[in-house]
Amino acid sequence: MSTPAPSANLMEAVVSLAKRRGFIFPSSEIYGGLNGFFDYGPLGVELKKNIRDCWWNDLVRRRDDIVGLESSIIMHPKVWEASGHVAGFSDPLVDCKVSKQRYRADQLFFAPVIVAQEDGVPVDLGFVCALESEDTSAELQKLAEELKRKKAARGKLEGIVPLSFETATPDQIPLIPSPATGEPGSLTPPRSFNMMFQTNVGAMTDASSVAYLRPETAQGMFVDFKTIVDTGRVKLPFGIAQIGKSFRNEITPRNFIFRSREFEQMEMEFFIHEDDDWAKWHRHWIDWCKDWLRSIGLPDTHLSEYDHPKAKLAFYSKGTTDIMFRYPFGVQELWGIAARGSYDLTQHANASGRPQEIFDEATKKKFVPHVIEPAVGVDRILLAVLCAGYAEEDVTDEKGNVEKRTVLRLSPRLAPVKVAVLPLLKNKEPLVARARALHAKLKRRHAVFYDDGGAIGRRYRRQDEIGTPWCVTIDFDTLEQPGDTFTLRERDSMQQRRVTEAELFALLEEQVF
RNA sequence: GCGGCUAUAGUUUAAUGGUAAAACCUCUGCCUUCCAAGCAGGUGUCGUCGGUUCGAUUCCGACUAGCCGCUCCA
Numbered sequence A: 001m002s003t004p005a006p007s008a009n010l011m012e013a014v015v016s017l018a019k020r021r022g023f024i025f026p027s028s029e030i031y032g033g034l035n036g037f038f039d040y041g042p043l044g045v046e047l048k049k050n051i052r053d054c055w056w057n058d059l060v061r062r063r064d065d066i067v068g069l070e071s072s073i074i075m076h077p078k079v080w081e082a083s084g085h086v087a088g089f090s091d092p093l094v095d096c097k098v099s100k101q102r103y104r105a106d107q108l109f110f111a112p113v114i115v116a117q118e119d120g121v122p123v124d125l126g127f128v129c130a131l132e133s134e135d136t137s138a139e140l141q142k143l144a145e146e147l148k149r150k151k152a153a154r155g156k157l158e159g160i161v162p163l164s165f166e167t168a169t170p171d172q173i174p175l176i177p178s179p180a181t182g183e184p185g186s187l188t189p190p191r192s193f194n195m196m197f198q199t200n201v202g203a204m205t206d207a208s209s210v211a212y213l214r215p216e217t218a219q220g221m222f223v224d225f226k227t228i229v230d231t232g233r234v235k236l237p238f239g240i241a242q243i244g245k246s247f248r249n250e251i252t253p254r255n256f257i258f259r260s261r262e263f264e265q266m267e268m269e270f271f272i273h274e275d276d277d278w279a280k281w282h283r284h285w286i287d288w289c290k291d292w293l294r295s296i297g298l299p300d301t302h303l304s305e306y307d308h309p310k311a312k313l314a315f316y317s318k319g320t321t322d323i324m325f326r327y328p329f330g331v332q333e334l335w336g337i338a339a340r341g342s343y344d345l346t347q348h349a350n351a352s353g354r355p356q357e358i359f360d361e362a363t364k365k366k367f368v369p370h371v372i373e374p375a376v377g378v379d380r381i382l383l384a385v386l387c388a389g390y391a392e393e394d395v396t397d398e399k400g401n402v403e404k405r406t407v408l409r410l411s412p413r414l415a416p417v418k419v420a421v422l423p424l425l426k427n428k429e430p431l432v433a434r435a436r437a438l439h440a441k442l443k444r445r446h447a448v449f450y451d452d453g454g455a456i457g458r459r460y461r462r463q464d465e466i467g468t469p470w471c472v473t474i475d476f477d478t479l480e481q482p483g484d485t486f487t488l489r490e491r492d493s494m495q496q497r498r499v500t501e502a503e504l505f506a507l508l509e510e511q512v513f
Numbered sequence B: 001g002c003g004g005c006u007a008u009a010g011u012u013u014a015a016u017g018g019u020a021a022a023a024c025c026u027c028u029g030c031c032u033u034c035c036a037a038g039c040a041g042g043u044g045u046c047g048u049c050g051g052u053u054c055g056a057u058u059c060c061g062a063c064u065a066g067c068c069g070c071u072c073c074a
Helices: A007-020 A042-061 A077-083 A136-150 A218-223 A225-231 A278-295 A343-352 A378-389 A429-442 A456-465 A476-480 A501-511
Strands: A024-026 A038-040 A066-069 A093-095 A102-104 A108-116 A122-131 A198-200 A210-213 A238-247 A262-272 A303-307 A319-327 A330-341 A358-360 A365-367 A370-377 A390-396 A402-408 A419-423 A448-450 A470-474 A485-490 A496-500
Touching (some): A007 A390, A038 A042, A042 A378, A077 A218, A077 A343, A218 A225, A278 A303, A278 A370, A319 A378, A402 A456, A419 A456, A429 A448, A429 A470, A429 A476, A485 A501
Parallel strands (some): A419 A470
Antiparallel strands (some): A024 A038, A108 A122, A198 A210, A238 A262, A358 A365, A390 A402, A470 A485, A485 A496
């Protein structure tokens, strides 16, 4: 009877629900919106806060080896020079004006094609160009031979030397053929897109005032590492965790809140001894992250792992594994777990002139710790939770009519409203009074909601749509029968049973943490 | 940033060169003894700016935003 929404429309349905029920909507909408920015409404902000709280409680408060941090969003500009973001967070791109293809300049290679005539005079046939591949040289060689045949040139082909497009001179660019068309003249010079938001510190704007909004929260943990070691009573292995906003000038924000320009990260840097087994810790954190995702209700069937190929890794990286989630628009990166060696601390030690070392009491030697970094986006989790939880069911009523029921199956841990308190009828004062009393008592500890508008069935369905796991109805049995019990109606099964107030609080204590 | 398509109520959709319609949702009141019942009522700057026109939501242009593809994605 449960009909999962067709994948093609699921995204649309989720976006529509998010807007309709006040979870998420475009930022600055009365001015036409702003590409890549979103606002979280009354229910969205509760859901998001619950995701943050679950992560923080599980990772920081309920463990002895991880401490928290909130570093500033704007940091010294030298942080981003040392981290490599100023130089590396931009990729020069090349467009083919004819085919509308776009290439990364560092993945595009070209080579001059020259044949040596019998008299020894070299003849220039032009250029060939190809995308980086398993064997770029062979690819270019093949293209060069084709070019020679096409131009009916005689003589011996000289050796092909692949050159990065990044090194192409303005004279050469118009002569280099596009890999898409094979014809020269359509490629643009490489253009840079820096992904960091720039701003200025202080009222005066000049070169020395340039600063950046952080593109990741991680650098705060590295920059403050020594201070936390000196003051935090921590011992290896240990972690520093942070939740906060980050900003990236994404070329194309897409897929609702999946890739936006202002987003929220939950990152943790787990520092280990340089001699410790990084692979063991890497695996440990991958498993922890997957378990955690399951604990907030994401189904295992939607989760997978992707190991970044060694060849694509940054030189300092020992390994990166992404936990992927099956979104309606494809399997996409949710949580990246990177083994970054001692790269970041070493970079900051060199750039600041301050050693970032730990003293090993056993060996009496200093060393720079290595780090494992699980980094996840709050907004991506939130989207995953909405997509996985959204369902439309056909429900048949007593008269045999089939109706659609929209339900958001959110984990009780995450649900914005835990319990809705409903008097069965609005115009019977004792029911209303008892319901209000229960509501007042519940709301001291939990996010709860009181509703007396309309028929009871409508109120149940309204709560289904926003993911409220339980509804409690105050009925005539509550008033007339001994024991002061209520009807507890469960969201997913729609089953009802009678519970006492103590049982209700016990249920919440067990399920909401 | 490029190309294609699109923009009407909170949502999903109509109609129209002469100051806009329906359903659902929402709100108020009545009614209602357990799954979107019923009755009465309330809520709308046709994304923005400009052009053509006596008159533009409708035609044209630009901008903005959305979707799809390319690209990007520690």
